[in-house]
Amino acid sequence: MSVKKKQWNDYLWIWTIVYFSLGFFNILFAWLGMIDFILPLLIAIFQGKKTFCSKYCGRGRLFLLLGKNLKCSRNKPTPKWLTSKWFRYGFLAFFLFMFGNMVFQTWLVASGASSLREVLTLFWTFQVPWDWAYTATNIPAWVAQYSFGFYSLMLTSTLIGFIVMVLYKPRSWCAFCPMGTMTQGICQIRSKN
Numbered sequence: 001m002s003v004k005k006k007q008w009n010d011y012l013w014i015w016t017i018v019y020f021s022l023g024f025f026n027i028l029f030a031w032l033g034m035i036d037f038i039l040p041l042l043i044a045i046f047q048g049k050k051t052f053c054s055k056y057c058g059r060g061r062l063f064l065l066l067g068k069n070l071k072c073s074r075n076k077p078t079p080k081w082l083t084s085k086w087f088r089y090g091f092l093a094f095f096l097f098m099f100g101n102m103v104f105q106t107w108l109v110a111s112g113a114s115s116l117r118e119v120l121t122l123f124w125t126f127q128v129p130w131d132w133a134y135t136a137t138n139i140p141a142w143v144a145q146y147s148f149g150f151y152s153l154m155l156t157s158t159l160i161g162f163i164v165m166v167l168y169k170p171r172s173w174c175a176f177c178p179m180g181t182m183t184q185g186i187c188q189i190r191s192k193n
């Protein structure tokens with residue numbers, strides 16, 4: 001039986017760990033996560049393919065590594081409602097709304113209407129102090145506010161992915177991941193044109 005030779009991108013799960021570690025020490029590194037937001041959309045728009053998901057997503061590979069290789073997943077079938085269209089699009093709409101809210105909070109800080117809050121908001125509800133990861137510099141406060149908001153979003157979605165990975169199949173998160181839903185939608189629109 002031939003063993004598939006590992007490619008460089010098989011190790012992209014390291015990127016996800018590095019990303020969260022950097023944000024633990026300095027929240028401004030959260031901006032690096034924009035790569036994971038913009039790149040899948042650009043690839044879908046210009047190539048009409050979900051290449052990011054199949055080749056370059058560190059998070060998907062991390063779930064596979066933990067769930068499949070390290071057997072942290074019960075490996076039960078993902079419930080049908082999680083993969084249903086209404087849930088996927090509903091979750092995407094909720095996600096985009098919360099993303100918009102985060103941008104609005106950033107704008108409030110930029111305009112001076114609000115002051116910077118050095119907390120993470122997990123699961124859009126729980127506030128966790130994270131002040132050690134930020135020291136005021138010459139960088140505008142809104143840049144830090146966006147970092148706290150974006151890191152919260154990245155961590156929340158990874159934790160949800162981790163929970164469904166344990167409960168169901170390793171990559172159950174991919175069934176309703178907002179980036180996956182968006183890129184799939186773009187590819188479908190492109191294939192119709």
Ligand code: SF4
Nearest residue numbers: 053057060174177180
């Ligand atoms: S669906 Fe989301 S988590 Fe899964 S591979 Fe695609 S971008 Fe990554």
